[in-house]
Amino acid sequence: MINCKYCETDKPIDDFYQSSIRKDGKSGNCKECIRARVRANRAAKIDYYREFDRNRANLPHRVKARKEYQQTERGKVAAAKAKEAHYRRYPHRSAARNAVNNAVRDGRLHKPSQCESCNDEVALHGHHCDYNKPMDVMWLCDPCHKQWHRDNTPIYCDELKLA
Structure with a gap:
């Protein structure tokens, strides 16, 4: 003792x-x-x-290890489970994303070739500032999309009322 x-x-x-x-x-x-x-x-x-954890997660050797893990069978299974849990947890957000994807596919919504923030011609993300308006989308490149989320908070609908 x-x-x-x-x-x-x-x-x-x-x-x-x-x-x-x-x-x-x-x-x-x-x-x-x-x-x-x-x-x-x-x-x-x-x-x-929180700032320490954020900086630590972005160290080159940790980013490399995460990318390598994502290529393994266990990493792919873990990613699939996380995506499924996210879809179940936020059905209204998933419905908004699906509505935009279907509208772009059917030609009802035009996807521009340039980022709305920096005007670069790269792959674009459809970004919802307000999930209550699913067809109101900003088209941003990856860096601008991440910067938007660092500087702003999207308007999330009440998931429970809409589910």
């Missing part, structure tokens, strides 16, 4: 993390206390940690 310095209770040796600093090879605080302090710290500094 080891006494936790934080909660001051005696706990079994397995309830402590390994440490090279102490003679007994265990940390001075139990796993439960350390986890609680880590959660409280993250909650207190959530903006900092």
Whole structure:
């Protein structure tokens, strides 16, 4: 048994993390206390940690690892499950996307050749600023679409009322 310095209770040796600093090879605080302090710290500094996580996810070796994983069988299965869950969770958004795709296919909606923001002639994304108006679409290139989402928040309809 080891006494936790934080909660001051005696706990079994397995309830402590390994440490090279102490003679007994265990940390001075139990796993439960350390986890609680880590959660409280993250909650207190959530903006900092969100930015840290965002920057970390965009490191070149992590982007490369994600792309490699997406090519594996497990990655493809995981992506398919995530897409299916998204469609089930947001049926109105899916209906809006389908309506636009069908309208473009049938010639009822014109897809321009240039981005509405930067005027580049590249592959375009149909972007809904307001999902309550499914045929009101902005045509943006990938970088402009991402920038729009960083700077704005789309108007989401009440999914439960429309489902």
